[in-house]
Amino acid sequence: MKYFFRLLRIVLGPFMLLKESLTRPKGVVRSVADQTKVDAACQKLALYQFATCPFCIKVRKEMARLSLTIELRNTQHVTEHRQTLLAQGGSPKVPCLKISNDDGSVKWLYESKDIVHYLQQEFAVI
Incomplete structure (x- = not known):
């Protein structure tokens, strides 16, 4: 079963990436400041x-829509990122947004809908 999904991802992956690039939303325009x-x-x-x-x-589409330049860390191909996610975040599940606060604390936010909601709350243009 694991190999079936791996094969499916290999076959469908390029089409998913193509669709993402073709349907990427135009980012919001803010003043330079x-x-x-x-x-x-x-x-x-x-x-x-x-x-x-x-x-x-x-x-990533929501990040593009909000014109956000958030660092992307690929846990599929970079073992160090996968290990960090597991050790510090508690689960290897993606997507996961690491939020570093000014006081040095770190929050790990899982679930795409929760991440999108957080980004909209923090960066939405009114």
């Missing part, structure tokens, strides 16, 4: 993800 503030806030975030995971694609 506002975008600089958003970029600074994004420095405290990292998205642990797989390139062809449909839930990760959902989060």
Whole structure:
């Protein structure tokens, strides 16, 4: 069963990535000062993800829509990222957003809908 899904991902992955690039939303336009503030806030975030995971694609599309420059950490191909996610986040599940706070604490946010909701709350343009 595991090999079936691996094969399915290999076959469908390029099509999923093509669809993502063709349907990527246009990002919001902010003033230079506002975008600089958003970029600074994004420095405290990292998205642990797989390139062809449909839930990760959902989060990346929202990042594009909100014009966010969040670091992407591929846990499928980079063992160090997968180990960090497991050791510090508690689960190897993706997508997972690492949120580093000013006081040094870290929050690990799982579930694509929760991550999208967080991004919309923090960075939505009114």
